[in-house]
Amino acid sequence: MIYTCTLNPSIDYVMNVDQFQAGTLNRSSETYYYPGGKGINVSRVMGALGTQTTALGYIGGFTGDFIKSALEENNISHQFIEIEGNTRVNVKLKSADETEINGPGPSITQEQQDRLLEQVEHMTKEDLLVIAGSVPSTLPEDFYVTIANLCEEREVKLIADTSGKALNQIVGSPLFLLKPNHHELGELFNTTIETKEQAATYAHKLVHQGVKHVIVSMGGEGAVYVGEKQQLFANVPKGEVKNSVGAGDSVVAAFTAKVQQSESIEEAFRYAVAAGSATAFQTDLCNKEDVEELVPSIHVSSVKGG
Numbered sequence: 424m425i426y427t428c429t430l431n432p433s434i435d436y437v438m439n440v441d442q443f444q445a446g447t448l449n450r451s452s453e454t455y456y457y458p459g460g461k462g463i464n465v466s467r468v469m470g471a472l473g474t475q476t477t478a479l480g481y482i483g484g485f486t487g488d489f490i491k492s493a494l495e496e497n498n499i500s501h502q503f504i505e506i507e508g509n510t511r512v513n514v515k516l517k518s519a520d521e522t523e524i525n526g527p528g529p530s531i532t533q534e535q536q537d538r539l540l541e542q543v544e545h546m547t548k549e550d551l552l553v554i555a556g557s558v559p560s561t562l563p564e565d566f567y568v569t570i571a572n573l574c575e576e577r578e579v580k581l582i583a584d585t586s587g588k589a590l591n592q593i594v595g596s597p598l599f600l601l602k603p604n605h606h607e608l609g610e611l612f613n614t615t616i617e618t619k620e621q622a623a624t625y626a627h628k629l630v631h632q633g634v635k636h637v638i639v640s641m642g643g644e645g646a647v648y649v650g651e652k653q654q655l656f657a658n659v660p661k662g663e664v665k666n667s668v669g670a671g672d673s674v675v676a677a678f679t680a681k682v683q684q685s686e687s688i689e690e691a692f693r694y695a696v697a698a699g700s701a702t703a704f705q706t707d708l709c710n711k712e713d714v715e716e717l718v719p720s721i722h723v724s725s726v727k728g729g
């Protein structure tokens with residue numbers, strides 16, 4: 424089974440505002456509500472691509488009920504742990520720029536922490552776990568490391584998509600896939616990454632530290648894949664970016680789905696980049712037809728570095 428774990432899910436409240444101005448009343452022309460949080464996005468995209476997952480994490484209140492029913496409507500199974508507070512609402516403001524305001528999320532008790540770790544303890548080497556998103560402040564800062572240690576003991580394949588301290592801490596654990604964007608990769612090594620060769624060089628260091636597959640997304644500039652045997656670069660297709668929220672999660676979901684279906688790394692990488700762009704080009708996450716339409720416009724070549 425493929426599990427995704429979202430410690431701090433959200434309803435993503437997308438507001439389109441023409442010419443947003445801070446400090447005054449703005450009126451939104453269009454609004455949308457989506458079930459969000461990085462792991463949940465991975466589950467939704469995998470579902471759209473025909474791969475079943477079970478979503479794990481903490482959920483609560485009327486906002487949590489919205490997320491559960493949205494997943495159920497799409498036949499995505501979940502084993503969330505119910506908590507007292509309301510799952511957060513994250514505001515995604517679309518104007519000339521994209522502005523995001525993410526809430527802190529509700530508190531999680533010690534007993535709820537233990538229950539999630541027990542779920543991981545029941546996983547086996549046939550399972551794959553995607554841990555994605557921020558760690559809420561009421562959980563220990565190194566909660567992902569605790570999960571990673573349990574996965575290592577049980578030989579569960581682990582994928583991480585996080586940033587900041589949580590990303591720093593998880594590096595060093597054996598990971599199946601890590602997908603930093605080039606800013607996050609730069610922060611990890613205290614440097615700035617501007618070119619695909621630099622991205623490949625630093626991704627290579629992660630492979631040396633025990634990550635099997637590294638994808639560095641560089642927004643509209645393309646993406647780099649580095650593994651034990653290959654270093655690849657993919658362009659991204661041209662198009663109007665409508666909502667890039669979840670684009671990175673779509674890359675993780677599509678690559679994982681394709682590798683699980685024993686596609687070649689090159690094809691899985693091409694498909695992953697197509698999924699990222701298909702999401703960026705629409706208000707919600709991508710669907711299968713949109714992804715497949717973009718695949719032929721993505722060219723994969725080898726890249727130096729490392």
Ligand SMILES: Nc1ncnc2c1ncn2[C@@H]1O[C@H](COP(=O)(O)OP(=O)(O)OP(=O)(O)O)[C@@H](O)[C@H]1O
Pocket residue numbers: 603604605640641642643644645646659660661662664667668669670671672674695696697698699700701703
């Ligand atoms: N301007 C763009 N044109 C085409 N595709 C894009 C563009 N920006 C992003 N994408 C697609 O989205 C993927 C992920 O983008 P990005 O590098 O911004 O990751 P990210 O920062 O993790 O994303 P996010 O946090 O917004 O989900 C890219 O690999 C690409 O496929």
Ligand SMILES: O=P(O)(O)OC[C@@]1(O)O[C@H](CO)[C@@H](O)[C@@H]1O
Pocket residue numbers: 431433434435458459460461464513523525555556557558668669670671672
């Ligand atoms: O606050 P976090 O956990 O870092 O990120 C949460 C979030 O911004 O990430 C997803 C997009 O990747 C959104 O669905 C969600 O609102």
